[in-house]
Amino acid sequence: MAESICRNLRDGALEGEHAPALSIKDSIATPFGSDVFNYVLTKLSSNILAGKSQSKISILDCYTDPLGWKDSLKGPLDTENFSLKDPIEAVLFRHVRNLDLLLSAIIEMGEALARQGKGRFSVSIDSVTEMLRHASLSSVANLLSKVRSHASRLKIAINGVICKLDIKKVYDQNRISSTFWLLHSDLHEIRAIAALEYLSSMVGSLEPMNLSLNGQRGDLEKLSLLEQNSRKGKFHVRFKRRNGRVRVMCEDFHIKQSGINFTPVSSEEGIINQGLLPKVQFNLQLSEKERIDRAKVVLPFEHQGNGEPMHIYDGRRSLSEGKDEKASVLSENLQTNENSGKGEIIYFRDSDDEMPDSDEDPDDDLDI
Amino acid sequence: MDHHRSSTLLDEALALDWTQPRVIVIEDCVETNGAFVLHHVLKRSLALHTSSTSAVIFLAFSQPFSHYDRILRKLGCNLVTPKDNKRFVFFNLLTLECPDGDEGKTSGGLPSLYREIQKVIIALHEENRKSITIMIDDISLMEVAANGSTNHVLDFLHYCHTLTLEFGCLLVTVNHGDIYSSMERPALLLQMEYLADILIKAEPLSTGLATDVHGQLTVLNKGICEGQGNSRNRTHNFHFKVKENSVECFYPGTRT
Numbered sequence: 040m041a042e043s044i045c046r047n048l049r050d051g052a053l054e055g056e057h058a059p060a061l062s063i064k065d066s067i068a069t070p071f072g073s074d075v076f077n078y079v080l081t082k083l084s085s086n087i088l089a090g091k092s093q094s095k096i097s098i099l100d101c102y103t104d105p106l107g108w109k110d111s112l113k114g115p116l117d118t119e120n121f122s123l124k125d126p127i128e129a130v131l132f133r134h135v136r137n138l139d140l141l142l143s144a145i146i147e148m149g150e151a152l153a154r155q156g157k158g159r160f161s162v163s164i165d166s167v168t169e170m171l172r173h174a175s176l177s178s179v180a181n182l183l184s185k186v187r188s189h190a191s192r193l194k195i196a197i198n199g200v201i202c203k204l205d206i207k208k209v210y211d212q213n214r215i216s217s218t219f220w221l222l223h224s225d226l227h228e229i230r231a232i233a234a235l236e237y238l239s240s241m242v243g244s245l246e247p248m249n250l251s252l253n254g255q256r257g258d259l260e261k262l263s264l265l266e267q268n269s270r271k272g273k274f275h276v277r278f279k280r281r282n283g284r285v286r287v288m289c290e291d292f293h294i295k296q297s298g299i300n301f302t303p304v305s306s307e308e309g310i311i312n313q314g315l316l317p318k319v320q321f322n323l324q325l326s327e328k329e330r331i332d333r334a335k336v337v338l339p340f341e342h343q344g345n346g347e348p349m350h351i352y353d354g355r356r357s358l359s360e361g362k363d364e365k366a367s368v369l370s371e372n373l374q375t376n377e378n379s380g381k382g383e384i385i386y387f388r389d390s391d392d393e394m395p396d397s398d399e400d401p402d403d404d405l406d407i
Numbered sequence: 408m409d410h411h412r413s414s415t416l417l418d419e420a421l422a423l424d425w426t427q428p429r430v431i432v433i434e435d436c437v438e439t440n441g442a443f444v445l446h447h448v449l450k451r452s453l454a455l456h457t458s459s460t461s462a463v464i465f466l467a468f469s470q471p472f473s474h475y476d477r478i479l480r481k482l483g484c485n486l487v488t489p490k491d492n493k494r495f496v497f498f499n500l501l502t503l504e505c506p507d508g509d510e511g512k513t514s515g516g517l518p519s520l521y522r523e524i525q526k527v528i529i530a531l532h533e534e535n536r537k538s539i540t541i542m543i544d545d546i547s548l549m550e551v552a553a554n555g556s557t558n559h560v561l562d563f564l565h566y567c568h569t570l571t572l573e574f575g576c577l578l579v580t581v582n583h584g585d586i587y588s589s590m591e592r593p594a595l596l597l598q599m600e601y602l603a604d605i606l607i608k609a610e611p612l613s614t615g616l617a618t619d620v621h622g623q624l625t626v627l628n629k630g631i632c633e634g635q636g637n638s639r640n641r642t643h644n645f646h647f648k649v650k651e652n653s654v655e656c657f658y659p660g661t662r663t
């Protein structure tokens with residue numbers, strides 16, 4: 040499924056259409072958005088990094104000095120996530136608050152690269168959360184939608200502020216034309232996230248494997264949940280098709296030293312169900328035998344006490360039958376009266392469907 | 408001997424390593440004060456076996472130098488000598504006040520503080536002091552000094568982060584979790600948790616107050632490579648008791 044995302048981005052847009060855009064959302068419970076971002080970026084640039092195509096990576100560096108606080112521009116660029124086999128040029132950008140300037144820098148970079156080749160770029164932004172810290176939602180949304188509409192010609196990767204990767208432009212002869220960005224969902228208001236989701240054609244959100252329920256859990260349980268969530272999680276992707284249909288897919292992911300691995304969903308409902316029951320020292324569940332035995336128990340008022348089978352009241356019985364019954368009942372009563380003077384409860388069930396201890400109030404069908 | 412053995416649990420969890428740039432975030436609350444972790448890291452930073460190459464830059468928003476001096480002395484570490492040798496650079500920022508409307512400017516308040524720190528680090532590097540630790544105590548008071556501008560504080564932290572990558576430093580910050588408990592989305596707290604390579608939370612015990620145990624520490628260490636390369640994060644949880652001259656850390660139930 041992660042493969043299909045990359046394929047979607049790689050295929051690009053048809054003529055006259057907006058470029059496909061992917062939003063990667065994570066949260067503090069599963070802060071692995073950067074891993075997914077790197078995965079997508081690696082897949083898209085695999086040809087470039089392998090040196091197979093005449094492509095280039097251009098970086099618009101908004102990390103080193105976004106606000107112009109530094110006196111002198113020292114220090115190497117940190118590109119630890121990517122090997123520098125190919126020519127990578129980097130341009131420092133010191134005015135992240137000015138989004139118009141940022142957009143024109145992107146377009147300028149893109150056109151420079153376009154002039155060198157066939158003019159197809161893809162843009163990746165790491166991360167939009169940082170952009171939203173420096174500028175308003177409307178201006179960021181404006182920039183993104185302009186990038187998308189331009190992106191039939193351009194593909195530029197913008198690496199924003201916090202991450203070690205910087206803005207890249209990826210140019211590939213395979214005519215990629217797409218854009219993708221990363222954001223942290225718990226750092227923004229819902230309307231901001233909704234606006235960005237609206238701008239994207241694919242939304243990938245990371246969720247923890249186990250949703251921890253606070254309160255009833257002991258410390259050790261919380262710890263083991265934390266440990267589990269720190270390595271694995273679920274990746275949900277929502278695709279918006281051109282015809283308006285929405286497709287939702289889900290995969291599990293696992294963080295390894297070499298990167299992130301996606302696997303199809305394993306059925307872990309058993310674990311979830313176990314997780315919902317509080318852990319106490321006695322067994323709250325019934326075994327099969329216990330369940331059968333429970334079903335066999337006859338409730339005290341359900342048997343006649345004298346071995347006779349239960350009568351189920353059928354409202355359509357004719358009078359004669361009713362009389363016969365009455366007679367037999369009377370005779371029974373006489374007998375019992377003669378015998379022991381014991382009381383007797385005669386209970387006719389309304390129907391066999393009525394379960395004992397039913398929650399239904401028999402007065403419910405009265406209309407008053 | 409005893410205190411040496413017990414604080415190694417904390418050292419194991421932290422796995423302090425000055426060869427890699429790292430960000431440590433300490434989160435505590437009113438019921439459980441996490442300052443002892445800061446003091447512990449400070450002591451370890453100054454007592455490195457390669458002590459001639461280590462240095463600490465301390466940004467104090469909450470207490471004056473005498474306070475830390477007194478506490479570290481009890482832990483067996485002298486602060487005055489390193490301060491004189493310029494191995495311990497102390498910035499007293501209790502009275503720092505950023506001018507209003509500081510956000511857009513590159514002068515005054517936090518930007519100039521940043522440039523000062525950058526100058527100090529460059530000077531330390533020239534003297535071959537390469538294992539540098541930057542400590543900030545604490546972020547919530549920095550926010551007060553910045554007139555409540557969370558964005559400004561986050562910009563400053565971002566620039567400190569660029570320093571850690573550029574010069575390979577360790578950045579240690581302290582914040583208080585319960586200050587933001589009324590906010591639905593505490594941006595500063597969450598941003599710091601995203602930034603952290605090592606997140607240390609000091610919380611009270613779920614069972615309440617106790618005389619023998621002062622609280623529990625949860626250490627989440629991201630980016631630790633385990634043997635088979637299977638898991639990337641390591642979580643530790645243990646109880647602690649703060650004593651006069653040391654901190655005792657132990658797994659729940661192991662204390663006799």
